[in-house]
Amino acid sequence: MADTGNILFSGVGGQGILLASEVTAHALLAAGYDAKKSEVHGMAQRGGSVTAQLRYGKKVYSPLIEPGRADILIAFEMMEAARYLLYLHSESKVIVNTQQIKPPSVAMGQIPYPAGVLDVITEKGVQVVTVDAFDIARDAGEVKAANVVMVGAMSAFLPMGAAVYEEIINTRIPERFREVNLKAFAAGRKITA
Amino acid sequence: MLSFFTCLWQRVTGEGQFLYSLCVVTADNKKESLFIGFVVRFASHPGEADEAFKSPSKAENIKQEQVKKVTDSKQLWMSGNEAIAMAAYEAGVKVASGYPGTPSTEIMENLSRYEGVYTEWAPNEKVGLEVAIGASFAGVRAFATMKHVGVNVAADPLFTASYTGVRGGLVILTADDPEMHSSQNEQDNRNYAYAAKLPMLEPSEPAEAKELLKQAFELSEKFDTPVLFRITTRVAHVKGVLSKGEMMQSEASCGIEKVPAKMVMLPGNARNRRKVVEERMALLREVAESDQFNVIENGDNKRGFITGGVSYLYVKEAFPEASVLKLGMSWPLPEQKIREFAAGVDELFIVEELDPFLEHHIKGMGIECHGKDLIPNQGELNTSIVRTSIDPDSAPELFAAAELPMRPPNMCAGCPHRGVFFNLSKMKDIFVSGDIGCYTLGFLPPLSAMDSCVCMGASVTIAHGMAKALGDEGKGKLVSVIGDSTFVHTGINGLINSVYNDSKTVLVILDNRITAMTGQQNNPTTGCNIKGEAANAINIEELCRAVGVKHVEVVNPHDIQACKKALKTALDLDEMAVVISRAPCVLLPEIKNAVHNPYLTATENCAGCMACVKLGCPAISWINITPEEAVAKGYKEKQKGFAVINEVQCNGCGQCAVLCKFEAINRKGE
Numbered sequence: 001m002a003d004t005g006n007i008l009f010s011g012v013g014g015q016g017i018l019l020a021s022e023v024t025a026h027a028l029l030a031a032g033y034d035a036k037k038s039e040v041h042g043m044a045q046r047g048g049s050v051t052a053q054l055r056y057g058k059k060v061y062s063p064l065i066e067p068g069r070a071d072i073l074i075a076f077e078m079m080e081a082a083r084y085l086l087y088l089h090s091e092s093k094v095i096v097n098t099q100q101i102k103p104p105s106v107a108m109g110q111i112p113y114p115a116g117v118l119d120v121i122t123e124k125g126v127q128v129v130t131v132d133a134f135d136i137a138r139d140a141g142e143v144k145a146a147n148v149v150m151v152g153a154m155s156a157f158l159p160m161g162a163a164v165y166e167e168i169i170n171t172r173i174p175e176r177f178r179e180v181n182l183k184a185f186a187a188g189r190k191i192t193a
Numbered sequence: 194m195l196s197f198f199t200c201l202w203q204r205v206t207g208e209g210q211f212l213y214s215l216c217v218v219t220a221d222n223k224k225e226s227l228f229i230g231f232v233v234r235f236a237s238h239p240g241e242a243d244e245a246f247k248s249p250s251k252a253e254n255i256k257q258e259q260v261k262k263v264t265d266s267k268q269l270w271m272s273g274n275e276a277i278a279m280a281a282y283e284a285g286v287k288v289a290s291g292y293p294g295t296p297s298t299e300i301m302e303n304l305s306r307y308e309g310v311y312t313e314w315a316p317n318e319k320v321g322l323e324v325a326i327g328a329s330f331a332g333v334r335a336f337a338t339m340k341h342v343g344v345n346v347a348a349d350p351l352f353t354a355s356y357t358g359v360r361g362g363l364v365i366l367t368a369d370d371p372e373m374h375s376s377q378n379e380q381d382n383r384n385y386a387y388a389a390k391l392p393m394l395e396p397s398e399p400a401e402a403k404e405l406l407k408q409a410f411e412l413s414e415k416f417d418t419p420v421l422f423r424i425t426t427r428v429a430h431v432k433g434v435l436s437k438g439e440m441m442q443s444e445a446s447c448g449i450e451k452v453p454a455k456m457v458m459l460p461g462n463a464r465n466r467r468k469v470v471e472e473r474m475a476l477l478r479e480v481a482e483s484d485q486f487n488v489i490e491n492g493d494n495k496r497g498f499i500t501g502g503v504s505y506l507y508v509k510e511a512f513p514e515a516s517v518l519k520l521g522m523s524w525p526l527p528e529q530k531i532r533e534f535a536a537g538v539d540e541l542f543i544v545e546e547l548d549p550f551l552e553h554h555i556k557g558m559g560i561e562c563h564g565k566d567l568i569p570n571q572g573e574l575n576t577s578i579v580r581t582s583i584d585p586d587s588a589p590e591l592f593a594a595a596e597l598p599m600r601p602p603n604m605c606a607g608c609p610h611r612g613v614f615f616n617l618s619k620m621k622d623i624f625v626s627g628d629i630g631c632y633t634l635g636f637l638p639p640l641s642a643m644d645s646c647v648c649m650g651a652s653v654t655i656a657h658g659m660a661k662a663l664g665d666e667g668k669g670k671l672v673s674v675i676g677d678s679t680f681v682h683t684g685i686n687g688l689i690n691s692v693y694n695d696s697k698t699v700l701v702i703l704d705n706r707i708t709a710m711t712g713q714q715n716n717p718t719t720g721c722n723i724k725g726e727a728a729n730a731i732n733i734e735e736l737c738r739a740v741g742v743k744h745v746e747v748v749n750p751h752d753i754q755a756c757k758k759a760l761k762t763a764l765d766l767d768e769m770a771v772v773i774s775r776a777p778c779v780l781l782p783e784i785k786n787a788v789h790n791p792y793l794t795a796t797e798n799c800a801g802c803m804a805c806v807k808l809g810c811p812a813i814s815w816i817n818i819t820p821e822e823a824v825a826k827g828y829k830e831k832q833k834g835f836a837v838i839n840e841v842q843c844n845g846c847g848q849c850a851v852l853c854k855f856e857a858i859n860r861k862g863e
C-alpha cells in the first residue's frame with residue numbers, strides 16, 4: 001500500500017535487531033505516524049535467522065509486510081540480506097552491514113560462505129548500501145553500537161530529520177551511553193545522507 | 194565495566210524469548226513505578242529486571258524530568274502481551290497463574306511486575322487453571338495464561354469449570370501459534386470454545402486486546418461463566434500504539450462462600466448446571482447479536498467479509514472498500530446478524546486462519562459462502578495471501594527467493610545439554626525418546642541424537658511403551674531425555690508409571706537450573722518464584738528416589754567422560770534408572786555475567802581430526818585449506834583444514850578440550 005512505509009530488519013539472533021527496530025519505531029511515532037511492529041520470538045533466536053517487521057503510515061492495519069513490498073531492508077548480516085529478496089521491489093533500498101556470520105553448515109566446513117552473496121540483489125537493479133558498521137562503531141567508541149550505526153545509515157531514507165533520532169537517544173538512553181550512541185548514529189547517517 | 198551495549202549484546206546472544214519491552218514505559222496506573230531507558234528486559238533472571246523496574250531510583254540514570262515526560266504522554270507503545278498484562282491489572286485481577294509457552298510467556302512476566310496482583314508460575318497448565326478457578330471461587334478476579342497446547346493439558350478443569358461458572362471473573366487466555374513459529378502443532382483453539390460451551394473473545398491487535406480483556410472479566414461475572422480469550426502470535430508479539438485505561442473493580446466479594454449446587458460437580462448437581470450452561474449460551478448469543486463485540490462496517494455491497502482476530506487486519510488492507518462483519522466474539526456466533534449481513538452483500542467470504550471454524554457454523558445456518566475453498570487452512574495468513582486467494586490475478590510479480598544455506602537455531606556455546614547429546618550420539622543402537630525444551634535442538638546435526646518428540650512429558654512414557662512392546666530387544670537401548678521444567682510439568686507422572694510398571698529404561702533429566710527455552714523462567718526446582726524471590730525448591734534426586742527409583746546418579750555434563758560412564762552404568766542396569774545431568778544454562782545471569790575463561794586453539798597442533806567440530810558448538814569453526822596451504826602451515830599435505838575457536842563466543846565449558854587428542858585446545862593462558 002503506497003501510503004504505508006515498510007521496513008524489514010533482518011539478521012542473526014544476537015545482533016541487536018530489536019533495539020534498532022525500537023529506535024526506528026520511536027522515531028516514527030515521534031514524527032506522528034501510526035506504526036506496528038512484528039517480531040518472532042522463540043527457537044529461531046538461538047543463533048537462527050531473525051527478522052522484525054516495522055510498518056508505518058497514517059493508519060496501519062496489518063503487522064506483516066507483504067512480499068514485494070518492503071521499502072527498506074536493513075540487514076545486519078550479508079547472507080541475511082539476500083535471504084529476503086522475495087520482499088523487495090525495484091525501488092527498495094537495502095542497507096547491509098558487511099559482517100558475515102557463518103551458519104552451522106559453513107562453520108563445519110561442509111560448504112563455503114556464498115561468494116558475492118549480495119549480487120542476487122544488485123542484479124535486480126535494487127539499490128544496495130553496504131556499511132562497515134563494526135568498524136564505524138569501533139571508531140565511535142563502542143563496537144556494540146553497530147546496530148545504531150545501521151539505524152543512522154537507514155535514517156537518510158526515512159522522512160524524519162536527524163533531530164528526531166537524537167531526541168529519542170537523548171530522552172531514552174541512560175546518560176552515560178548517550179554520547180557514544182549519538183556518535184554512532186551520526187557516523188552511520190553520514191554514509192547515506 | 195559492563196557497558197549498556199555489552200548488556201544488550203550478551204542478553205540477546207542466543208536468547209530464547211524475551212520480554213520485548215525495550216525502551217517501553219510500563220507504568221502502573223497509580224504511581225510513578227515505571228521504568229524507562231534503553232535497558233532491554235530480556236527475560237533473563239526475573240530478579241535482575243525487577244530491580245530496575247520496581248524502583249526508579251535504582252534504574253540507572255533516569256532523570257526525574259524524563260520520567261515525567263513519559264508519564265505525561267498518553268501514548269504507549271506496547272506488545273499485545275504487555276497490553277494484556279496491563280489490562281489484567283486494570284481489570285482488577287487479584288490472582289494469576291500460568292505456565293510459560295510461546296507466544297504467551299511475557300503476559301505473566303509483565304503482570305508479575307504490577308503491584309497488588311498475585312502471580313505465579315504453575316508447574317503445568319492444569320495446575321495453573323485450577324489455581325485460577327480457586328481464586329474465582331474465593332470471589333476475586335482470576336486469570337490463567339497458557340499457549341495453545343497448554344489448553345490440552347488444562348482441558349479437564351476447563352470443561353467442568355464451564356458448568357460450575359464463577360464467583361470472581363475468570364478468564365483463560367490461550368495463545369495460539371499458526372505457522373508453528375515455536376510449537377509442535379498449530380491447533381485452532383476456537384474449537385475449545387465450542388466444545389467446552391464457553392464464550393470466546395478474540396482481539397486483532399494490542400490496543401483492542403487491552404480493551405477486550407477488560408470486558409472479558411465483566412462478561413465472566415455478568416454471565417457466570419469462564420471466558421476464553423484467544424490471541425495468536427501476531428497479536429502477542431506485535432507492538433502497537435495504545436493508552437492506559439481506568440481501573441475496574443469486581444462485582445464479587447472476596448470470602449469463603451459455600452455454593453455446593455454450583456461448586457460440587459457430582460452427577461446430580463452437574464445435570465442441573467448442564468441446563469444452566471445452555472441458558473447461559475442463549476443469553477450470550479444475545480450479547481453476540483449486539484454491537485458490543487461484533488460490528489458491521491458497511492462498505493460496498495459486492496463483497497462482504499466475515500472475519501476476526503488478526504485476519505480482520507489483512508481483510509481491511511486487502512479489500513479496503515468491502516463490507517466487513519468483524520467478530521470480536523468468536524463464540525457463540527450472532528446468527529441473526531450474520532444472516533442480515535449475508536443478505537446485504539452479493540458474495541460472502543469467510544476469512545479465518547487455520548480451521549474453517551466460522552465457515553462450518555455459518556454454512557450450518559444454511560448460508561452460502563466462500564471460505565477454505567479459497568483461503569488456506571494451514572499456516573498464517575497475511576494481506577497478500579488473503580488478496581490473491583480471492584483475486585488470483587492481483588498477484589504481483591516478485592523476485593524469486595535466493596537459494597542460501599539455512600541458518601537453523603543451535604544450542605548456545607557452552608550449553609550443558611551438548612555434553613549429554615554428544616555422548617548419546619556416540620552410542621550405537623539406542624533410541625532416544627525426547628521431550629520439549631532447548632534440548633530438543635539435540636535432534637539437529639551434527640549430534641542428531643533424538644529419535645522422537647511429541648509433547649511435554651512424553652519422553653519417559655514413550656520409552657516405557659517401547660520397552661514393553663520390544664521386550665528383550667529393547668534392553669539397554671531405551672533412553673529418554675527431559676528438562677527440569679518439563680520433568681515437573683508432566684514428566685514426573687510418567688516416571689511414577691515407569692517405576693510402578695517396572696520399566697527398565699534410563700531417564701536423563703537435563704537439569705540446567707531454569708526453564709530456558711521460553712526465555713529463563715523459574716520453576717519449582719530453581720529455588721526462586723516468578724519475581725525472582727527465594728522460594729522452596731524441589732530436590733529432583735530426592736523426588737526420584739521417593740517415587741521408587743533406586744539408581745539416581747548426578748553428573749556434570751561438561752565432563753564428557755564422567756557423563757559417558759554414568760549413561761553406560763545406567764543402561765547396563767536391569768531397572769528403571771535416572772541420570773541427572775546438572776549444570777546451569779549459560780544464559781543464567783550468574784554464568785552470563787561471570788568472567789569467562791575461554792579455550793583457545795593452538796592451530797599449529799591441530800591434526801584436522803574434526804573431533805571438536807563434531808560437537809556442533811557455535812564457537813568452533815572449521816577452516817578448509819588446500820594441500821599447498823597445509824604444507825605452508827607445517828601440516829601434513831593431506832590435512833584438509835583446521836579448527837578455530839572464537840574466543841569471544843567461547844564459554845569455557847571445556848567439552849571440546851577433552852575431545853582433542855593433540856593438545857590443540859587449551860585454556861587461555863595455560
Ligand SMILES: Cc1ncc(C[n+]2csc(CCOP(=O)(O)OP(=O)(O)O)c2C)c(N)n1
Pocket residue numbers: 292293294295318340342343346377629630631632649675676677678679680703705707708709710711
Ligand atoms: C503443554 C505445553 N506447555 C508449554 C510448552 C512450551 N514449552 C516448550 S519447552 C518448555 C520448557 C522447557 O524447559 P526445560 O524442560 O527446563 O528445558 P530447557 O529449555 O531449560 O532446556 C516450555 C514451557 C509446550 N510446548 N507445551
Ligand code: SF4
Pocket residue numbers: 046207209603604605607608609610631632705709710778779780
Ligand atoms: S539451555 Fe542451552 S541452548 Fe538453551 S539457553 Fe541455555 S545454554 Fe542456551
Ligand code: SF4
Pocket residue numbers: 606607608791792808810811812813838842843844845846847848849850
Ligand atoms: S570450551 Fe569448546 S565447546 Fe565449550 S564453549 Fe568453548 S569452544 Fe565451545
